Amino acid sequence: MTDDLTPRPPELPDDEALALDYALGALDREARLAAQLRLARDPAFRAEVEGWQATLAPLDDEITGVAPPASLWDRIAAETMPSGAPRFVAAAPARPSLWSSLGLWRGLAMASVAAVAVLLAVRPAPEPQAQLLVATLASDKGAALLTATYDASRGAVILTPAGKAQADGRTPELWVIEGDNPPRSLGTIDIDAPESHTIPAERLKGLKPGSTLAISLEPAGGSKTGAPTGPVVATGKLTGI
Amino acid sequence: MSGAANLVAWLNLAAAGDAPAFRSLYDATSAKLFGIILRILHERGEAEDVLQEVYTTVWRKAAEFDASRASPVTWMATIARNRAIDRLRSRASRPSSPLEAAADVRDERATAEDLMVAGDEARRVTAALAQLDTRHAAAIRSTYFEGLTYEALAEREGVPVGTLKSWVRRGLIRMKGELSA
Numbered sequence: 001m002t003d004d005l006t007p008r009p010p011e012l013p014d015d016e017a018l019a020l021d022y023a024l025g026a027l028d029r030e031a032r033l034a035a036q037l038r039l040a041r042d043p044a045f046r047a048e049v050e051g052w053q054a055t056l057a058p059l060d061d062e063i064t065g066v067a068p069p070a071s072l073w074d075r076i077a078a079e080t081m082p083s084g085a086p087r088f089v090a091a092a093p094a095r096p097s098l099w100s101s102l103g104l105w106r107g108l109a110m111a112s113v114a115a116v117a118v119l120l121a122v123r124p125a126p127e128p129q130a131q132l133l134v135a136t137l138a139s140d141k142g143a144a145l146l147t148a149t150y151d152a153s154r155g156a157v158i159l160t161p162a163g164k165a166q167a168d169g170r171t172p173e174l175w176v177i178e179g180d181n182p183p184r185s186l187g188t189i190d191i192d193a194p195e196s197h198t199i200p201a202e203r204l205k206g207l208k209p210g211s212t213l214a215i216s217l218e219p220a221g222g223s224k225t226g227a228p229t230g231p232v233v234a235t236g237k238l239t240g241i
Numbered sequence: 242m243s244g245a246a247n248l249v250a251w252l253n254l255a256a257a258g259d260a261p262a263f264r265s266l267y268d269a270t271s272a273k274l275f276g277i278i279l280r281i282l283h284e285r286g287e288a289e290d291v292l293q294e295v296y297t298t299v300w301r302k303a304a305e306f307d308a309s310r311a312s313p314v315t316w317m318a319t320i321a322r323n324r325a326i327d328r329l330r331s332r333a334s335r336p337s338s339p340l341e342a343a344a345d346v347r348d349e350r351a352t353a354e355d356l357m358v359a360g361d362e363a364r365r366v367t368a369a370l371a372q373l374d375t376r377h378a379a380a381i382r383s384t385y386f387e388g389l390t391y392e393a394l395a396e397r398e399g400v401p402v403g404t405l406k407s408w409v410r411r412g413l414i415r416m417k418g419e420l421s422a
Contacts, residue, residue: 012410020413021406025281025322026384026391029330050310055417056385057315061363063386065272066279068292073267075293080300081260 019045023052170217174199175228177212188222189215244269248313249306256303263300270314271296274321281325281388291328295321326388369419370412377412380405 012020021027022035039046175183186203214235216228223229248269254262274295278288298320306316370378376398383394395405 012414017410020410021391024381024384024409024413025326025388026394026409028390028392032326032330052413053319054311054315055366055413055420057312057318058360058362058366059382059385060273060277060314060318061360062367063273063276063280065276067272068275068289072271072289072292073264076267076296076300077260077264079293079297080263 015045016048019048020052023049023056169220170230171220171222172215172233173218173222173228175214175216177214179211183214183228185223185226186213188218245312245314248317249308252299252303252306252313255300256306263303266299267296270317273314274317277318277321278325280386281322281329287328288325291324292321295324298324322388329388365420366416369416372419373412373415374408377408380408381412381416384409 018027018031018035022032022039027035035049039049171188173188174186176186177183186199212235214228214232216223216232217230218228219230248266251259251262251266251269255266271292275288275292278291278295279285282288282291295317299317302320306313311319370381373381380394380398383389383397384391389397391402391406391409395402398405400408
């Protein structure tokens with residue numbers, strides 16, 4: 001087919017056509033490579049491509065899933081996690097005795113809040129040797145509710161909801177327990193909101209491996225007493241990586 | 242909603258090196274990604290190689306995932322699609338028989354069953370595509386699902402490349418307009 005005399009649609013500038021063509025996957029090898037090089041250094045072009053990718057992505061639902069062979073996971077695991085060099089230390093569950101002694105574990109309405117996973121990474125950007133801290137907060141069953149990641153550019157921890165919690169009008173509040181000290185509030189959070197939440201860096205000062213994180217359900221606006229007063233729905237211990 | 246939220250949590254944990262979270266992510270998404278890759282490459286062994294590359298990439302780049310720019314599924318599916326197309330383009334020539342082409346064409350129509358399991362967004366996109374000229378919609382589906390170049394599809398459909406580009410681009414812009422209306 002050599003007849004290529006039909007003009008481009010006049011309403012679409014070249015750049016936008018290229019972004020569309022790339023997102024759709026219709027470019028030949030050379031044009032595709034050129035577009036990929038451009039993606040790496042042109043944020044406006046990248047945004048245009050990502051817009052089309054998001055528009056087209058729902059079509060993927062029409063593709064029937066195909067389970068890969070079980071051996072494929074072994075190949076991936078061997079490549080990403082060579083044995084003898086685990087990159088991750090699973091966070092230990094919080095000591096129940098600690099919370100029992102605080103009288104917070106009794107009468108918890110656990111059915112509505114199945115589990116909370118919090119990843120708390122504290123790593124000041126200018127220090128390459130700075131410690132990375134991770135906590136997995138969980139109750140005994142169900143899906144993750146919340147994740148948190150450290151954004152070096154903003155100097156803060158971002159909590160991202162990962163599930164649906166029924167707070168019944170109460171306000172979830174995040175706590176840290178350092179050693180034998182009483183729980184210290186890291187502020188209230190909104191587990192249900194689709195947006196990320198940010199905890200200012202100054203509140204995170206002094207977080208150490210071994211400290212316990214917890215989420216309790218408090219009256220609107222958070223605990224008035226400075227200590228957890230409502231049911232604790234998830235806890236976990238900070239672990240250095 | 243909790244499905245996508247779980248994926249975000251697992252991706253964030255994988256970024257910190259959490260192997261169990263990465264496994265959960267794999268279990269929840271690998272069939273979908275493998276389906277996308279197989280649709281483009283057809284050849285199973287090659288598709289498995291690409292799937293391995295994709296998850297290795299996801300593991301290494303998990304920290305780059307930005308929930309404000311893409312959903313986790315879209316981010317991962319885009320990596321899969323791009324790797325598969327890169328592999329397809331690096332082939333000297335793509336084996337293609339009339340029989341295979343005929344099967345592909347038949348596949349491009351969403352079945353009622355597909356639409357039942359598809360999410361709301363997918364139904365909206367399918368509905369928007371249904372507003373287009375049938376041939377234009379089919380051209381969009383073929384390029385997207387099969388990773389065909391405009392040139393390859395134009396040859397298969399027996400239309401000039403410029404005409405095909407025009408169908409696809411105009412069609413997609415109309416589709417986007419329908420979606421944002």
